[in-house]
Structures are given as C-alpha cells and as structure tokens.
Amino acid sequence: MKAAIIGAGVIGGGWAARFLLHGWDVAIFDPSAGARSRLRTVVEAARRSLPRLYDAALPDEGGLSEAATLGEAVEGADWIQESVSEDLALKRRLYAEIPVGAGGDAPIASSTSGFKPSTLAEGFAQASRLLVCHPFNPVYLLPLVEVVPSERTAAAIVDRAMEVLESLGMRPLRVRREIDAHIADRLLEAMWREALWLVRDGVATTGEIDAVIRYGFGPRWAQMGLFESYRIAGGDAGMRHFLAQFGPALQWPWSRLTDVPELSDELIETIARQSDEQAAGASVQELEQRRDANLVAIFRALKARDQGVGEVLNRMEARLTSQTT
C-alpha cells in the first residue's frame, strides 16, 4: 500500500510517520526548505513512542521516498493526504494538479482544520474522491480523525477512508454535518478565546491556565469527555437535573465570550513571554518528547485499567526485561 503525503509539516509529517509505522510505503511531496529534516524528526519521535502503545509488534516499516512532483507522489497511491497550510487557493491548485484517475479511486483527504469539504471541492473534477480527514497533533499518537464528506463525496470513498484509518490504529469519527472548523476546533476555539481574555485582563498567566487544566478538568476530560463527566456531576437525579441547575448560569455575564479579543502585539508579547517562563528553558523538542511520553503513559494506563492490571504488568515487565538484556 502506498500513501502520498502532500505537505510535510508537523501534520503531514505525523501522517507520514503513522503510515510508515503501519507498513505503508510513503511518498512525500513538499518542495519547501527543510522539509526533509523536519520529517526525519517527526518519524524519529513516532518510532520512539507509537510502538509503546501496542502489545504486539508493528509490521515492518514501509519505504519512504521524496517525489519531485505532485504527479509522481500520487502515482499508484492508495491514499492521498493533503496537509498544506490553510490557504484555500493553494489547496485547490494542488487538487487540480492530481491527474484524473491517479491512484485509481484512492481517497483524496485534506487535513484542513477549518474548511468545509464542499468549499475545498468547488470546481474540482474529482470531487467524489475528496473529503476532510482532520487529525490531531501529534498525529502518530492521538487517534481521533474527523472524517467529513461533502455532498459530492462518494459513499464508497467514505467507507474506504474509515477502514484505512481504523487499520492505522485511529478512531475516525464520521461527522454528521459539514460546518466550518468541524467539531473539535470549534470547541478549542471557544476555550482559546476565553483563555486569551484571561491573559489579556491579567487574571491568569499562561502557566496558571495550564495548571488549572492539568490539575482540574483536564484529567476528567481525557478519560470521559464533557457530557459524561457532567452526567456524573448531576448524580442520581441525572442529566436533566444537572442541565436545569446549570441552565440559568448560561445567562450570567461570566465570560467575555460575546466579544472577540483583539490579538494585539502587546497581547502576543505577553503570551509569548509567559510561555517562555513556563517552559523554563526546555526546548520544543524536549517538550515534545515529554508530551509523547505522557500520552503513551496515559493511553497505556487507561488500557491497563480496561484489561485488568495484572496482565499488563506482566507484559510491561517482559518488555522491560527484554530491553535491559
């Protein structure tokens, strides 16, 4: 199987790594400077962390090649993944360069976090193959993919996309209705705006907001999400009771949500400075490794809980023993 990866930044590189480590051959098309070394870094990070999520060994890695042209990359591909920047004209131009029938009827998937598939597909001759498959950074570890077809996407393409993504160890979610920014980024954007207000108004620093999330509701959400957590908060009286209680608060002037914060130079400086302090000298690579190790630890822990701790302890021990001998 061959995946064509168009655009190899953080997201495209993450896709490349996930395909490679699941045994696919990968052809990259990214003419930008430094693409090759960035890609190498992402693939190395994936090699360090992804196999630790599995009890069984992954298949042999596929082969990685760099294509000189987009046409070369997509030739004979079973999956085409576009992850260039959020520039609608650029994306449309690249789709138009895909020769009709290249890769047979392989899905043409966009990593866009913002655009609707029908917007991407305007004027595109192969619209029946195009859909949004929006992943989450780091793509090689986080399983969610928002799968959003347009009305012109063929049903068989959506089915095929779900099947391929599951085979890559991912959790594809078929989104019911296309809207700008799909589901996750709407939620993220809501919280992000409020966080910007809190920093701008001097209520909290970036580090304090991160602490609130890490030691407060973050661990609740990581394992259960928003609604199921609230279901518990409602107690025996249930979700209706909880909503009835919580309802009036929605009308209180609690948040600044009804305004959009201006991302002034001053606010950018404040956030960047606080973020520097928070990192305490750790490089982005160090933070990245810390994040990946934490994610692996969380996913393994949740799995261990599901399977019963004893069995997993045995496997962890066996693995540790094999690593130290």
Next chain:
Amino acid sequence: MKAAIIGAGVIGGGWAARFLLHGWDVAIFDPSAGARSRLRTVVEAARRSLPRLYDAALPDEGGLSEAATLGEAVEGADWIQESVSEDLALKRRLYAEIPVGAGGDAPIASSTSGFKPSTLAEGFAQASRLLVCHPFNPVYLLPLVEVVPSERTAAAIVDRAMEVLESLGMRPLRVRREIDAHIADRLLEAMWREALWLVRDGVATTGEIDAVIRYGFGPRWAQMGLFESYRIAGGDAGMRHFLAQFGPALQWPWSRLTDVPELSDELIETIARQSDEQAAGASVQELEQRRDANLVAIFRALKARDQGVGEVLNRMEARLTSQTT
C-alpha cells in the same frame, strides 16, 4: 485537627472524604434529607481510590460526626468549608450564623464556582477570615483548588489556606484577581456553550463530542494544558509564530460564541436522551467508579513517567502481592 463541612452534597462530601482520609476529624452540618447516605457513598468512593495515588500509607482516618447545628459544627474547627448551592442569600445567612471567633482564626472557605469572595463577604463581620477555595469534582481525587481572597481577606488566612490544602495533597492556585467564576469555570463555560450549539444544531451528539475530547485534545490537555501544547505546535518558530498564524482565525465566523444558546426544553431533552444512550445502561455509580479508576490510572501513569517506570513497577507489584496474599 478538625474540619467543619457545611453542606454535604457531591462537593462537600468530597471535601469531607479528603479531610478524613488525611487524618482530620470532620463535623458535618447538612440538614437536608439523605445527606448521611450520600456522604457515606462519597467517603466509600474516596477510600477505594485516593490511597492508590500514594506510595506510602495515609494517616489513620479521622472521626466523622454529624452536627445538629452550624454552631456545633464550627466549634473548635481549624477549617470551615461551605459547599451549599449557588444561592448568595443562603451563603450569607450561613456565614452570619458562624459565632465570632468560633474556630479561632480558622479560614472560612467557600466552594463557590461563581461568586467573587468580595460579593460573599458583603456585610459579613468576619470578612478577614473568608475566602474562596473552589475545588473540582471528584474533590477527593482532583488536586486543583482555586484560592481567591477578597481585599478584606487577611494575608495570614490565605497563607494558612495554602498550607492546609497542600497538606491534603492538593494543588492550590492563588488566583491573582477576583472575577466571577474565577478561572476554570470561565474556560469550562466557554466550551460548554459551544458544545450546546453543536448538539442543538445537530452537528454532533453528546457521545460524539465526548469522543472528540477523549481521543483528540483531552489527553493533550490532561498532561500539558493549552498553552504549552500550542507552544509545541508552533515548533521551533515558537509561540509568537504560532500566535501570528492562529490570530486571523479568531476573526473568522467559526463559532457561535457571540450568541448565548437558549437552553430550551427541547434542547434539554435532546441532551438528556443522548446522554442516556451514551451511558448504555451504566448507573451513575458505575460511571463514577469508572471515572475514579481512570483518574487514578492517569495520575499514577504520569507519576510513573516522572519517576522512571522500573521503580514504580516494583511498588505496584509489591502492592498487588500484598493484596492477593
């Protein structure tokens, strides 16, 4: 040491459990029906899960008593925690019932998620002892406490509060400025509103939104928060670069944030029904146990990563052995 717990619902009960399991005597004042049995359930849940966060044994449990009056509960208390419902008049009435000097100069802490401490303290003779200590459900497991003094709160009371909360294994965050809903609930409220829109507009079900959080950004936040995750996303170019990229999107009409959703009967029914489907017959108690076991697993996993896995494996094994023999 003695803690007086005024109001023993989910939050008050969680406080009671945390104090008890850290060796404090606890006096409860809650005249509502069923308070006693609800409290027993929370304390049992805490006994099952909290000790698993620690490598060393916790101190012997303190004694639990039920006070017939508020005055009896606060008599000789070293900490007074009020966790009644978000009813300003009720809270103020209860504070006024605390005899001047009862419990010497013990902090009088409110669990309010919404009110500012200066609002709570209006007209209160002992305002120098009053502050907000807002915890997160389940209080016996989640470590964050937002500590918010008013201008009238004595500095020594704030210091004492920080010290006591740390001794209970918590992570008190001293909030810089009092605002309605402090920090966490402003963030939560922002996301909650957007989630309500998504359900109302039929874009996603409650279960799908929870999946998006659990398999997407939730695990990222649980271990690193919002800003540090974005710092990594910015790559070597750093936070300024990331913000500059992300900035324009703030102005896009992505979210429905500029409106407040109406929590109509129809929307309440939709959410409650979807939430029922999502729970698939699990009772709130079962969900609660699942949540607690998951939280313990996540916290232990992150700790294990910090300490090196080998050492922790040894301790886990020893614990398992001692449990099965």
